[in-house]
Amino acid sequence: MTPLLQVEGLSKSYGAHLGCKDVNFTLWPGEVMGIVGESGSGKSTLLNCLAGHLAPDAGRVILDTRDKGPRDTVAMSEAERRWLARTDWAFVHQNPRDGLRMNVSAGGNVGERLMAVGARHYGDIRAQASDWLARVEIDAARVDDRPRAFSGGMQQRLQIARNLVTGPRLVFMDEPTGGLDVSVQARLLDLLRGLVRRLGLSAVIVTHDLAVVRLLADRLMVMKDGHVVEDGLTDQVLDDPQHAYTQLLVSSVLQA
Amino acid sequence: MSDYNFAYLDEATKRMLRRAILKAVAIPGYQVPFSSREMPMPYGWGTGGVQVTAACLVPEDTLKVIDQGADDTTNAVSIRKFFARVAGVATTEATAEASIIQTRHRIPETPLSEGQILVFQVPIPEPLRFLEPRETETRTMHALEDYGLMQVRLYEDIARHGEIARAYAYPVRVQGRYVMDPSPIPKFDNPKLNMSPALQLFGAGRECRIYALPPFTHVESLDFEDYPFQPSKAADQACAICEAADSYLDEVITDDTGGRMFVCSDTDYCAARVAARQGDAA
Numbered sequence: 001m002t003p004l005l006q007v008e009g010l011s012k013s014y015g016a017h018l019g020c021k022d023v024n025f026t027l028w029p030g031e032v033m034g035i036v037g038e039s040g041s042g043k044s045t046l047l048n049c050l051a052g053h054l055a056p057d058a059g060r061v062i063l064d065t066r067d068k069g070p071r072d073t074v075a076m077s078e079a080e081r082r083w084l085a086r087t088d089w090a091f092v093h094q095n096p097r098d099g100l101r102m103n104v105s106a107g108g109n110v111g112e113r114l115m116a117v118g119a120r121h122y123g124d125i126r127a128q129a130s131d132w133l134a135r136v137e138i139d140a141a142r143v144d145d146r147p148r149a150f151s152g153g154m155q156q157r158l159q160i161a162r163n164l165v166t167g168p169r170l171v172f173m174d175e176p177t178g179g180l181d182v183s184v185q186a187r188l189l190d191l192l193r194g195l196v197r198r199l200g201l202s203a204v205i206v207t208h209d210l211a212v213v214r215l216l217a218d219r220l221m222v223m224k225d226g227h228v229v230e231d232g233l234t235d236q237v238l239d240d241p242q243h244a245y246t247q248l249l250v251s252s253v254l255q256a
Numbered sequence: 257m258s259d260y261n262f263a264y265l266d267e268a269t270k271r272m273l274r275r276a277i278l279k280a281v282a283i284p285g286y287q288v289p290f291s292s293r294e295m296p297m298p299y300g301w302g303t304g305g306v307q308v309t310a311a312c313l314v315p316e317d318t319l320k321v322i323d324q325g326a327d328d329t330t331n332a333v334s335i336r337k338f339f340a341r342v343a344g345v346a347t348t349e350a351t352a353e354a355s356i357i358q359t360r361h362r363i364p365e366t367p368l369s370e371g372q373i374l375v376f377q378v379p380i381p382e383p384l385r386f387l388e389p390r391e392t393e394t395r396t397m398h399a400l401e402d403y404g405l406m407q408v409r410l411y412e413d414i415a416r417h418g419e420i421a422r423a424y425a426y427p428v429r430v431q432g433r434y435v436m437d438p439s440p441i442p443k444f445d446n447p448k449l450n451m452s453p454a455l456q457l458f459g460a461g462r463e464c465r466i467y468a469l470p471p472f473t474h475v476e477s478l479d480f481e482d483y484p485f486q487p488s489k490a491a492d493q494a495c496a497i498c499e500a501a502d503s504y505l506d507e508v509i510t511d512d513t514g515g516r517m518f519v520c521s522d523t524d525y526c527a528a529r530v531a532a533r534q535g536d537a538a
Contacts, residue, residue: 116404
């Protein structure tokens with residue numbers, strides 16, 4: 001089997017300030033990788049480099065593309081990366097306002113990726129949009145409402161529907177449950193876990209919430225000051241942390 | 257003639273404009289930046305169109321200027337007078353006799369012929385402007401043919417109004433490549449852009465952009481398979497003066513008790529039809 005994503009020696013710095021340094025990992029099809037760490041540890045920098053939003057200073061990100069086999073996305077042309085971004089990749093932002101078009105209806109938001117890859121039949125686009133709204137538990141009657149009329153949890157679910165409609169294989173999530181209250185978080189996690197398992201998605205999830213990775217991630221990477229300090233199976237890392245920082249992180253969680 | 261250089265602009269400026277026009281013709285639908293000059297008229301009055309016309313004019317040309325289809329409105333009259341004074345070229349109101357036609361908001365009803373040049377005045381050349389505010393991003397989107405967003409706008413129209421509600425400046429795709437704003441012409445005129453034998457030039461003075469449709473260019477109005485493009489007009493009536501049913505009409509309020517009439521917006525077309533009818537009668 002070919003790994004879906006293979007990251008080799010990925011580094012990114014902002015001038016003298018370090019983003020992330022020499023990150024290596026392999027993501028296999030159907031696997032969910034969690035990245036945890038405190039604010040400023042380079043998690044989001046790493047994710048943005050993987051998703052092609054930022055150009056890394058060094059390293060390779062080799063993606064097993066659908067038609068051409070393993071290719072380095074860093075060396076690809078911008079046009080190819082954008083094509084991947086609206087077909088094979090999905091990116092769920094922490095703040096749904098960053099990932100949604102707030103002045104476009106829910107149906108238009110979900111349909112955008114379909115239209116970007118060439119769908120030109122209004123009825124079909126609308127039917128698919130309604131179908132996806134139902135899958136993320138949004139009432140299909142709200143297909144023409146704008147996202148600003150939605151609650152925070154609904155906006156986040158709409159963002160997920162909008163990303164998954166073209167059947168991506170690799171989902172990047174940046175704090176998908178940040179800013180939501182705990183009961184809404186729980187429902188969203190439930191939904192995400194269902195979707196990821198049912199669709200066989202591979203995902204890279206960045207979060208500082210250990211409960212999220214416990215539920216969703218198969219494997220875990222712990223970052224501190226731009227470096228990966230520990231990685232392994234989720235339960236193994238969380239239950240038997242080896243690195244001092246991971247021990248601190250795990251022991252910092254309040255037990256309710 | 258006057259004390260101005262021929263057609264007002266100096267020769268170096270006209271050369272700069274002609275280079276931009278040649279590039280625009282070579283890449284149909286692509287917006288070519290140019291260094292727009294101050295013209296002796298306010299922005300929004302056709303400074304872009306005037307510069308393009310000035311760059312194209314030769315002494316043998318016959319110029320026609322229309323504004324909303326009419327030859328006799330302020331904008332049309334002042335631009336026509338301007339070129340009559342600074343270039344000394346012949347002017348006309350007859351579409352068929354003109355070699356260069358500068359227009360605002362309309363394409364003449366009389367079909368254009370080979371060798372004619374139609375110059376459009378364009379307020380906002382970027383079709384993606386109100387969808388994506390960043391100029392760097394809209395340029396990238398054009399470069400990468402990333403036009404999903406344009407389709408989203410049409411989708412939103414159907415979702416909200418039951419049809420594509422855009423009535424003017426209806427976006428078109430040129431030769432299957434660039435999405436282009438055809439300037440604020442009514443969508444009724446969009447089919448005239450397609451495979452036109454005339455050269456069509458678009459000048460946006462404030463935005464410093466020139467773009468073009470060479471003769472016989474394929475121009476397709478964007479739509480959905482199940483909601484095809486309709487080149488409709490508001491009034492389903494015939495012109496009250498010349499009885500033309502196939503032309504674009506203006507609504508004219510005639511009194512303050514609700515009286516109104518619909519007349520051709522293309523005054524030359526209307527007058528020619530009336531003259532032909534009187535000729536038949538005589």
